[in-house]
Amino acid sequence: MLKKRIIPCLDIKDGRTVKGINFIDIRDAGDPIELAKKYVTEGADELVFLDITATIEKRKTLVELVRKIAKEINIPFTVGGGINSVEDVSAIINAGADKVSINSSAVKRPELISEVASQYGSQCMVVAIDTKFENGEWMVYVSGGKIPTSLKTVSWAKQAETLGAGEILLTSMNNDGTKNGFAIDITNEVSQAVNIPVIASGGAGAKEHFKEIFQRSKASGALAASVFHFGEIPIPELKNYLKTQNIPVR
């Protein structure tokens, strides 16, 4: 049976992980490779590296980092953040990433999705959507959630699929950081509307939240950052719990 995926997300700035970590057995908590290897050992199914480096100059360090990650990591990984063109995608894929995720640049120029999909295949094209519930509608935001758009989330997800997206990474801004659980309604709505995997993101605070999102939506995976970074939910413990709840995990 196909397993539900548990996906830790690492925020990267200038080649270093941003958020603090309290894993006692990691020598350098800021080293993305060490943290990634720790997650692999714990049983993470996939990793997402989100680059939040501000300056273009320092972005070049990302490609070098991706190359190092690819040498060390034996599970699939996605790289996202600030990817604007097919050239950006090529650099990341050629450095060894399995998938790239694009967000604002896909909204700005949806053809980018098709261009990447036709060159590298849909399986590596993740479209990340930041969504916010306001005035009775789930709407798409861009630029790290700072700028609203006129796009409705479900129709944008369907359009992304039509253009060649292979996966949707759906982050609810209303839930992100709250630790009150994933946004079940919009995740369910999007995962029913498309025939590609949807990864739920934003709001994980307890093991039960992972159970809920898998039981009450068709999400293929769930992504979280801080609960894993700070050791609040150890991945082995989470997976054992999900197994007892009859949710198929590796």
Add this chain to the structure above:
Amino acid sequence: MKIVIIKYNAGNIMSVENAINRLGYNCIVTDDPEQIKIADKVIFPGVGEASSAMHYLKEKKLDQLIKSLKQPVLGICLGQQLMCTYSEEGNTACMGVFETQVKKFPPKELVPHMGWNNLQNLKGDLFKGVSESDNVYFVHSYYAEVCENTTAICDYILPFSAAMQKNNFYATQFHPEKSADVGTIILKNFLEIKSDIIKY
């Protein structure tokens, strides 16, 4: 030991190269027939589209070369599919190492089949130390039908060939190079097959 990864117009070669290096072996990536012929182990990876990949292989006469190899050969993902007789993807005549066809998944579940899935009915050298509860990583929209060469079955929408073997030819639909420790065992098993004694 001389390990060769066949270079052609389908991606994912670097992941395989990295996985070989992590096992402590060196390898070369080449489309030079002479280099391929003298290798102890040949790996034929691939992520891409069947008809364009097959067209390229034919142009370079690599299809005939691969079929004629006597040392252990491992096809991965698209590599496995191209070693079958025919693929529905682009209506493509393939190499015909394995006596089976490649079809598109009916859209009863999400397609592509992407993620971790477990294997059943394990047979042969590749799966020494691997159990049926172990999971490996798949990403594909087309599958090889189960046949007499099948050495592992995966069930997604329907049972299909997750791995095959015929004489010195081995293949996996999943990506051992992305399948964590289980994948490492499978790659190691392949690299440790005695080249002169092929058993099944």
